[in-house]
Amino acid sequence: MLDVDSLVADRSFGLSYLAGRAGGIRPVSWVHVVDLEDPWNWVGPGDLLLTTGPGIPPPADQREWLSAVITSGVSGLVVAPRPGVHELGAAAVSIADEASFPVLAASFDLKFVDLARRVIDDTLRREGRRMAAVHRVFDTYSTSLSRTESLDERLRSLCRSVALDFELFDDAGLRIAGTDSITSFDESTTILTLKPPMTPFRAELRLRTRDGARIDPALEHSFSTIVVLELQQHARDHRAASAAARYVVEDVINGVRSDAALADALEERGHVRAGQMVAAAVQWETNGVDRSAAPALWGAPLLGAWQDETFILFCASDPRVQSDLRQRLGEGAKIGVSEPISSLNPPQHAARQAKMALASARPGAPRVFAPAAVTAIVPTAPDECRLIAEHYLSPLLAHDRAHDATLLDTVRTYLRRDRSAAKAAAELHIHRHTLMYRLRSVAKISGLDPTTSAGTAMLWIALEAADRVGWPEG
Known part of the structure; x- marks a missing residue:
């Protein structure tokens, strides 16, 4: 974004500091020429005020006059005095320096229209880039939807298109999705609290530009709006899937459904049919979040339901699945795992083994059921x-x-x-x-x-x- 220092550095305008050089980094988004006695009524934040001086009062009143100009939020004042007007005195210069408010001197021959054109052209180019970035976000999102990517993959695609990094957390502080870990916070980082409509949880969205610049408000709004829509849709899908999973798990544990039915249900959720299955019992800190939402478990290839304060699930007998579960739920999660399900160890027995293993599990270290270990209790x-x-x-x-x-x-x-x-x-x-x-x-x-x-x-x-x-x- 164009700032006061950039305009001073352009020698074609012949601008120089009278006061407030320390405020040269103030951004300039528009230019107004006002020769009235009350210019503050015609300008606003981000504007550069240009005057030929007829509205500048005598030295005795200049301190109050300039204070009102500063209070209006303008980025700076350019004075190109015509003959016979009051010059800014020491009192005005002093207050400008105290407020780090740029006051620039220019020749009366300065063509204000050239200065205004420079600022307006920069603003239009910047607005064009902003709109292009917003269009890229929605175009990328539309394309990713047609590819049926996951929530994490879709948001990663959006970030690549506009050079952003992001992380998304649920109420319990568990990571739902993200690119790189965002642990340092400066002006390039934005933290937003999102509350998707008709969902029982909130989410924290962290955004950071890759070039260290401040994130554009329009881009921030567009990205966060898409995230809210994604969370709302996933919460709706998860509720429906959780209700179906609960009936399957309860039927399996009660012996109403067969092992084959369990395998079919897992396959529907992305579980590779080849290989053995196990039961797992999991407990983790939800920090008061409605556990039925469980955003951290969205998209996981497992089948589970709550029993009291324990989440009983069936999944592949694969250490990678357990590792993924641990990453989703955080290092504080306790996990008990059964022996592989078989004709000699049906699902209902495996679920009981998982709960027994959970009783002696430590946070961050899954405990696998071992008959000798249980007997030793x-x-x-x-x-x-x-x-x-x-x-x-x-x-x-x-x-x-x-x-x-x-x-x-x-x-x-x-x-x-x-x-x-x-x-x-x-x-x-x-x-x-x-x-x-x-x-x-x-x-x-x-x-x-x-x-x-x-x-x-x-x-x-x-x-x-x-x-x-x-x-x-x-």
Whole structure:
């Protein structure tokens, strides 16, 4: 953009500084010639004010006059005095220097029209480049839509067309898409908070020009508008896909659907059919974000659904898938992975293995289920087994004996049936509502809720320990 220094450097205009040289970097977008006593009423920010001097007051009033000119936001003042007008005195020069406001001297012979043409031509060229950049953004976007690229690929294409870098994050700070990592912030960087209509989340968009210049507002608006449209469409698609995935996952875990149906559903989501499948249990910090949105999981080739605070999913038995999952959810995510799904390890068992592995997983390091490792969780010493069983299960045993109830047997059956309320109720020959009432009683009496991951883990360990020593005796 043209600035005051650039005009002074053009010797054809014969301009020189009277004051305010430090403000020479002020941009100039338009020129106004005003010889009235109140020029501030006719100009605005970015304008260069030109005058031949008849409106300049006597020296005693010049300080107040120039203060009003400065307050109007103009980029500078050019004085090409005609004979008989007041010259700017020391007081005016002093206030201009204090405000770093450029005041330029010019000859009365200066052709204002030439100066104005230079500024206007630069402004029109700049506006032309701006519009060309905006057109390139929308042309590139239209082309990328026809190629059915992903959200990340489409936005990368847009950035290449206009020399931008970008990063897009969800409310939890998880990266949705981006080119390079933007960690340094200066005038070339813009940070925007976006709220796509009819979506349960916000997003942070970071934009940076590759040449270090300030990003153009029109380009910023065009790019951010496209991002909002993309997020809105992806949120809508994700909601529909998540609802379908939830039914598939629940049916698979409950044994209603076969392994082949699971493989078909994964293939529809981009999973390569060749190779083995595994179950995974995942927990990550959502920072209060509606987890059903989960922008970080958009486009991932996996099939999942929420169970309490744990996301249960099925995916390829491929370390690259797990690595991609870790990158999407951040290093704080905890991931438990099952053994490969097979005829001997059906999906419902694999899901349970994944939750067991999750119980001992550390953030950033996926834990793969290993039977020996799980067995090692339960102590082998009889005294330790008895201590664990008595500590966690004695309240339930006391309740059963006092009320002729069967809470211990109920929770044992529920866990053995992989927390399937339908299967456990059928085996116990009770109504499902009765089962859920008993499980709530278990949580109230023992402090361990068998319908949660944490409660399942502790109750399972306690029951395993009890079985090893035959507790309770008799």
